[in-house]
Amino acid sequence: MQVPKQYTALKTMQPMTIDGDDNEAAWNKAPWSDNFVDIEGDPSKRSSQSTRFKLLWDNDYLYVFARFEEEHIWANLKDHDLPIFQDNAFEIFIDPEGDTQNYVEFQINAFSTVWDLLLTKAPRSGGASITDWDIKGLKKAVSINGTLNNPNDIDKFWNIELAIPHKTFRFGGANSMPKAGNIWKMNLTRVQRTVEIKDGKYIKKINANGRPLNPEYTCWSPQGILNFHYPERWGYVRFADEIPDNLNFLNPELEELKLKIWKYFYLQQDFKTRNGKYALNIEQLKKQYPDISFENAEGIKISATNSQFNLELESSLPDFLISLDHDGKFLVKRN
Numbered sequence: 001m002q003v004p005k006q007y008t009a010l011k012t013m014q015p016m017t018i019d020g021d022d023n024e025a026a027w028n029k030a031p032w033s034d035n036f037v038d039i040e041g042d043p044s045k046r047s048s049q050s051t052r053f054k055l056l057w058d059n060d061y062l063y064v065f066a067r068f069e070e071e072h073i074w075a076n077l078k079d080h081d082l083p084i085f086q087d088n089a090f091e092i093f094i095d096p097e098g099d100t101q102n103y104v105e106f107q108i109n110a111f112s113t114v115w116d117l118l119l120t121k122a123p124r125s126g127g128a129s130i131t132d133w134d135i136k137g138l139k140k141a142v143s144i145n146g147t148l149n150n151p152n153d154i155d156k157f158w159n160i161e162l163a164i165p166h167k168t169f170r171f172g173g174a175n176s177m178p179k180a181g182n183i184w185k186m187n188l189t190r191v192q193r194t195v196e197i198k199d200g201k202y203i204k205k206i207n208a209n210g211r212p213l214n215p216e217y218t219c220w221s222p223q224g225i226l227n228f229h230y231p232e233r234w235g236y237v238r239f240a241d242e243i244p245d246n247l248n249f250l251n252p253e254l255e256e257l258k259l260k261i262w263k264y265f266y267l268q269q270d271f272k273t274r275n276g277k278y279a280l281n282i283e284q285l286k287k288q289y290p291d292i293s294f295e296n297a298e299g300i301k302i303s304a305t306n307s308q309f310n311l312e313l314e315s316s317l318p319d320f321l322i323s324l325d326h327d328g329k330f331l332v333k334r335n
Contacts, residue, residue, distance in 0.1 A: 020143030041222035
């Protein structure tokens, strides 16, 4: 797993106009994120087109501003809740509780067409994708420095500006209103497809089998895997009233412990794929994976049946107990 990125979102009391531009003084105070990188973290796959974002929040909304450099801006899909990633698209994944359950996926293209859905848990654990769920009260705008769907010129960039109501995240018993100091799991991503110009139109390039080429996937916090539906690998967003002295707010020791327990989750998933059931203890895992080091198994406790399991890690940090079950439900409990 990659080391997750971290970003501090500042609170604004200024009214925000959602018009696709970042002209408000509040946006000038919001820091830009790092440029997006390859989803798997491969440094050799450097995109020639920059992608960055800013975040703000107030008592009602989470505000998102993103800029995509792009020489040829195009889009096809205009109907709500179509698979927008078939175009060039901006995607946001948000898990306010940070437990990998009940998280939001949001996609938007240059037409400002949206696909928004709620996932009860990750697809790897059989989670349902509820497309009929919508972000009520969403404000959105796209502005383009160039011309949409015109191959006869060179464009510069397109902006996406969003106001996502906090009430969007009022599900599963969660308190949807963030407070200063709260930390959410998030990732912001870009899907970029390769096109060519034919008969004055943008056409997706195809492979030898006649299918569109795989897109380029970049994101803010690299996943280390070609799959965005691993919420534990997303970055962290902290809500703050003002610019804090310390922008590195994560506890490195706690993050190491999280990596440790997730290792055993992945081993259990693979063990079941191979054997049709979960390992009942560490010894079964050691026997199955003789080439894997288990030097860090200290503190890991497995409670399991053939069809489910729970992992607990009593950490060296005295205040924390970490647990993780077969559905990927992740909790950090304070003792």
